[in-house]
Amino acid sequence: MPATLKNDRLLRALLQQPVDRTPVWIMRQAGRYLPEYRATRARAGSFMTLCTTPELACEVTLQPLQRFDMDAAILFSDILTIPDAMGLGLSVVEQQGPVFERTVRSVEDLASLGVPDPEDELGYVMDAVRLIRRELDGRVPLIGFSGSPWTLATYMVEGGSSKNHSMVKAMLYDNPALMHSLLALLADAVISYLNAQIHAGAQAVMIFDTWGGVLTGPAYEAFSLAYLHRIVEGLNREHDGRRVPVTLFTKGGGHWAGKVAATGCDAIGLDWTVEIGDVRGQTGDKVALQGNMDPAVLYAAPEVIEQEVTRILASYGEGSGHVFNLGHGIHPQIDPDHVAVMVDAVHTQSARYHATVNE
Numbered sequence: 001m002p003a004t005l006k007n008d009r010l011l012r013a014l015l016q017q018p019v020d021r022t023p024v025w026i027m028r029q030a031g032r033y034l035p036e037y038r039a040t041r042a043r044a045g046s047f048m049t050l051c052t053t054p055e056l057a058c059e060v061t062l063q064p065l066q067r068f069d070m071d072a073a074i075l076f077s078d079i080l081t082i083p084d085a086m087g088l089g090l091s092v093v094e095q096q097g098p099v100f101e102r103t104v105r106s107v108e109d110l111a112s113l114g115v116p117d118p119e120d121e122l123g124y125v126m127d128a129v130r131l132i133r134r135e136l137d138g139r140v141p142l143i144g145f146s147g148s149p150w151t152l153a154t155y156m157v158e159g160g161s162s163k164n165h166s167m168v169k170a171m172l173y174d175n176p177a178l179m180h181s182l183l184a185l186l187a188d189a190v191i192s193y194l195n196a197q198i199h200a201g202a203q204a205v206m207i208f209d210t211w212g213g214v215l216t217g218p219a220y221e222a223f224s225l226a227y228l229h230r231i232v233e234g235l236n237r238e239h240d241g242r243r244v245p246v247t248l249f250t251k252g253g254g255h256w257a258g259k260v261a262a263t264g265c266d267a268i269g270l271d272w273t274v275e276i277g278d279v280r281g282q283t284g285d286k287v288a289l290q291g292n293m294d295p296a297v298l299y300a301a302p303e304v305i306e307q308e309v310t311r312i313l314a315s316y317g318e319g320s321g322h323v324f325n326l327g328h329g330i331h332p333q334i335d336p337d338h339v340a341v342m343v344d345a346v347h348t349q350s351a352r353y354h355a356t357v358n359e
């Protein structure tokens with residue numbers, strides 16, 4: 001018997017099963033736009049302490065659910081826990097973002113890396129998943145996540161965030177064999193990490209390929225999509241009597257949705273640069289779609305936010321298979337009350353698109 005879920009809209013929509021309302025959550029829903037997050041972050045002292053202390057990670061995971069009627073919780077962690085566990089030494093510097101002590105730019109650098117044991121070096125993440133599941137008590141499902149091999153590689157080669165990804169792209173073009181060895185190692189690490197999250201209690205998983213969209217079409221297929229495909233095939237998609245849906249999100253990759261759908265994933269995340277209805281037309285009933293409001297809409301007045309929700313729900317159209325979200329993470333400057341407007345508008349307005357369920 002699967003554990004009882006009081007609200008399973010998210011899991012049903014990701015599997016294109018009937019729902020009464022379109023489910024909604026937002027990327028980076030726990031974060032700096034919330035004063036209560038900033039308070040916990042200050043108490044923790046550093047971002048990594050927040051991530052590595054399960055009680056604190058659990059506390060911030062639940063904060064957005066106390067304010068908003070979200071249909072999912074997402075594990076509070078970061079995609080860069082994997083390279084940190086490989087020994088690169090991550091710190092997240094205020095105003096600057098993530099920085100690594102060591103980088104990976106040569107065969108020798110790569111030779112010193114191995115696949116981390118998810119219950120050992122990354123045991124704090126699994127402890128957080130188990131604690132969050134206990135505290136959620138079936139209220140909404142918990143989403144686990146990882147970065148894609150390509151996106152993780154960009155940080156590992158550059159040593160942090162980067163504007164034009166010159167070093168990682170130079171490696172891709174100049175030493176593709178080294179790039180493939182790094183990506184293959186990362187794919188193994190992601191499979192083992194996500195399977196451990198699923199085993200610990202994550203009820204859906206999402207892979208963030210934030211930088212896939214900076215590649216040419218052929219490079220995307222060879223250096224990002226091929227590894228996403230390998231991961232989808234390596235995941236345990238059934239746990240505790242339920243299917244565990246897998247969502248792939250390549251920012252800037254909406255025009256490749258047909259190819260992404262062919263990996264066998266359950267859902268595709270879309271940023272705001274494509275029309276969700278057009279993508280639905282291309283992918284049909286192969287996958288569910290998640291997205292895709294421009295996060296900047298949340299700066300506008302409530303009426304504008306409601307109109308944009310109307311437009312996106314209408315663009316997707318009738319029936320299940322849509323998970324409402326932003327097209328990328330929420331900006332730190334957003335007024336939390338505007339998030340409530342969006343979430344409530346999705347629930348209120350979407351009933352008509354699920355008329356057969358609501359009759």
Ligand code: 1CP
Binds near residue numbers: 041098161210
């Ligand atoms: O100062 C702070 O509090 C640190 C800011 C911060 C936060 C709140 C970082 C550093 N990471 C996070 C949490 C985080 N990161 C979550 C939490 C769960 C949620 O509520 O959604 C998730 C899912 C991530 C994933 C993540 N980290 C991605 C993929 C998604 C995306 O936004 O594109 C990426 C690219 C990162 C790297 C990273 N970590 C932190 C920052 C500021 C960044 C981005 C840096 C960059 O743009 O290169």
